[in-house]
Amino acid sequence: MSSSTPHRIALVPGDGIGREVVPAARRVLDAVCERRGLALDYAEYDWSCERYEREGAMMPDDALDRLAEHDAILLGAVGYPGVPDHVSLWGLLIPIRRRFQQYVNLRPIKVFEGLDSPLRGARAGEVxxxxxxxxxxxxxxxxxxxxxxxxxxxxxxxxxxxxxxxxxxxxxxxxxxxxxxxxxxxxxxxxxxxxxxxxxxxxxxxxxxxxxxxxxxxxxxxxxxxxxxxxxxxxxxxxxxxxxxxxxxxxxxxxxAGSIGIAPSANLNPEGRFPSMFEPVHGSAPDIAGRGIANPLGTIWSAAMMLDHLGHTEAAADITSAMASVLAEGTVRTPDLGGAATTGELAEHVITALRPLS
Structure with missing residues (x-):
């Protein structure tokens, strides 16, 4: 696929803080794609526990057919109080994984400079x-x-x-x-x-x-x-x-590694016959949802993994390098990392940290 042909990306913010971290990650994606001359064409879907309570299903009957038309899926979080976990997961996340043969769940683990691990001996550059x-x-x-x-x-x-x-x-x-x-x-x-x-x-x-x-x-x-x-x-x-x-x-x-808030994951169909799905490891965190303080780095890193999967290795490296720079600097952090920054502020700091193209 040429850089002028948009990749079709399905956005499923889902529940709780998913609705805050997915827009933040999208802003980072847009900034990187603009720098690299890439194009993403988004479609956003409101499939969630809120939809389940309103309509009796996490997603519509034709949801998987709609997703099949995309190149990749960026998911925020699934689950919310009042809807049993087995209902929310088996009503959305697991059917997507199985219909699209996303048989690889990939989770990179890294201790970053500037983010202390709770383990005394776990050091940046070694883990x-x-x-x-x-x-x-x-x-x-x-x-x-x-x-x-x-x-x-x-x-x-x-x-x-x-x-x-x-x-x-x-x-x-x-x-x-x-x-x-x-x-x-x-x-x-x-x-x-x-x-x-x-x-x-x-x-x-x-x-x-x-x-x-x-x-x-x-x-x-x-x-x-x-x-x-x-x-x-x-x-x-x-x-x-x-x-x-x-x-x-x-x-x-x-x-x-220091915080589940920065952990990404990919649900991959390695052969590319179906779309793969990318999501942060953290849950919907209803205790902080709506306050604008959720850590977006797990979703931003997941978005970088999505770009890498789509063949844009350099753009993906732009994002992870900017994340590493922000964490090493340590001045802008969300509360889970010991700071007071908002979701949007941390995302904007990642955008600012993107290195100029040589």
């Missing part, structure tokens, strides 16, 4: 890794149910689904990413306690490792791995895990 989470099967399946509800015999059954095709493709993506980074991969497992799915996962890790001989790999049980994230986060490069393990590890890692 820089990526969690690769399988995103469409595993423990988050729809198979199962409840019987004898309300009786002493009440029973809930939840099935995990691990397919050879699904596990193989996430492992190949993770090994390939490690090969382009520092050549180290760690697999999260629990085969000493989960007797069927995790040994299957481990077998496929060994199988796919043989196809990537340049990558050094090991495996860690999830409990020990969580401890090592805290004790020695600098040792990791690429960490790959199932849907549940990757979800937990990536949130832990974001906290290690």
């Amino acid at each position: 820089d890794f990526v969690v690769v989470r399988e995103n469409v099967e595993g423990e988050y399946s729809e198979i199962g149910g409840r019987i004898y509800q309300g009786t002493p015999q009440e029973t809930a059954v939840q099935e995990s689904v691990f397919t050879r095709a699904g596990v193989t493709r996430i492992l190949d993506y993770a090994f390939g990413l490690a090969g382009r980074r520092r050549g180290r991969l760690t697999s999260a497992t629990k085969s000493n306690g989960i007797v069927h799915t995790m040994p299957f996962w481990d077998e496929l890790v060994r199988e796919r490792a043989a196809a990537h001989p340049a990558v050094t790999w090991d495996q860690e049980h999830i409990d020990a791995l969580a401890a090592k994230f805290v004790l020695r986060p600098e040792r990791f490069d690429v960490v790959v895990g199932s849907n549940l393990f990757g979800d937990i590890l990536s949130d832990l890692a974001a906290a290690i």
Whole structure:
């Protein structure tokens, strides 16, 4: 696609602070695209918990067909008090991930200069890794149910689904990413306690490792791995895990990096057959929604990942470099980072920090 042909971007601000951080990220996107001669064509959708309470559905029946016409999706946050989490997530986020085969959930973790980690030994320049989470099967399946509800015999059954095709493709993506980074991969497992799915996962890790001989790999049980994230986060490069393990590890890692408010994520369809979706890791934060103090950096970084996915690596680097500069300077920060800046002020500071083109 030439730089003169607009990329079609679906904006779904969603709930709570999503409605504040997505417009902030859009301003940064617009500034970078203007500098680089790129064009984005936006369509905004009000799909949210508010829509659910008003119309009985998080999004309309043809929502996925509409999204399929776009090149990428930028999402703010999903969830709000009064609407159960399983309703909001299964009514919007998870159908998008599954319909568009966004089987890679990518979450970069980095300690930035000027932003202290709660871990004494986690230093800028040393902690820089990526969690690769399988995103469409595993423990988050729809198979199962409840019987004898309300009786002493009440029973809930939840099935995990691990397919050879699904596990193989996430492992190949993770090994390939490690090969382009520092050549180290760690697999999260629990085969000493989960007797069927995790040994299957481990077998496929060994199988796919043989196809990537340049990558050094090991495996860690999830409990020990969580401890090592805290004790020695600098040792990791690429960490790959199932849907549940990757979800937990990536949130832990974001906290290690200093603030979940800056953590981004990408839901990728690597083959490009469907649109990919980009979203901050933080939730809708109803306690601060509407006050204009939410940290926009997680969404801004997610927007940078979107540009990178669309083939605009230099524009993406412009944004992440500006973010790093703002954090290192440390004068403009939202309350979660110990400052008093508004969402808009921090976003404008990122725009100001964009380096002149050489």
